[in-house]
Amino acid sequence: MSPVIKKWMFCLCVFLQLAALERQIFDFLGFQWAPILGNFLQIIVVILGLFGTIQFRPRYIVVYTVWTALWVTWNVFIICFYLEVGGLSKETDLMTFNISMHRSWWREHGPGCIRRVVRPSAPGILDDYSYVSVTGCIIDFQYLEVIHSAIQILLSLIGFVYACYVISIFMEEEDSFDFIGGLDTYSYRQPPQEHVELKPVKPVGTESYRKHLYLSKEEK
Secondary structure, eight states, X not given: OOHXXXXXXXXXXXXXXXXXXXXXXXXXXXXXXXXXXXXXXHHHHHHHHHHHHHTTOHHHHHHHHHHHHHHHHHHHHHHHXXXXXXXXXXXXXXXXXXXXXXXXXXHHHSTTOEEEEOOOSSTTOOOOGGGEEEEOOSSOHHHHHHHHHHHHHHHHHHHHHHHHHHHHHHHHHHHHOOOTTOOOHHHHXXXXXXXXXXXXXXXXXXXXXXXXXXXXXXXX
C-alpha cells in the first residue's frame, strides 16, 4: 500500500479520536451513560481500523466499516432525540439508562449561560434540576448536541468511504500478489521449460574405496 494512503488514514483516525475524546469528556461531566458507552466503542474501533491499515489486516478494516455504519445510525438517533423527532423527548432519562435524572452538561454550561440555584421554599425538600435557573444561553443545549452529532456523522462518512477504498486496494494487492516459489495465473501461461538432461553424479571417494578393498583381499 502507498505510504500516502496510510498517512491520510492516520490523519483521519486522529481527527476521529479527538472528536470522540472531546465528546466523551462532556458526556462524562453530564453522566450520559449511553453516549459514554458509544464513545468508548468508537475509540476502540478507530484504533482497530488504524492498526488494520498499518499492519495489512483487511478484517479489522471491515469491522471498522460495519461499526461506522452503526455509529452513523446512533448519531442520527441522537439528533432525532434532542430535536424531539418521531415522538422522542429530550426530557426523558433515556441517555442515562433511567438510572439518574441528569441531563446534558451543555444544558447549564453552554456558551453565555448563567446558572442560578433557586432554593426550595418548603423545608426538607432536596435541591433538584427543577430548582436550577439557566438564562442567557447563546445556543440552546440541544443544538450543541446536534452539532456534535453532525460532526461525528460527517467524519464517519468520510472514514467509511476511505475504509472501503482501502479494502478495495487490499483486494487488488492480494489478487496480484505473487507467492515466492508458488504458482499464480501468470505462471500458468508461461511456456514449458526445455528438458534438462540429468546425469548421474559419481560419489566422491568411491574409486579409492574399491582399490582399498581390492588390496586388502590380495593381502589375505
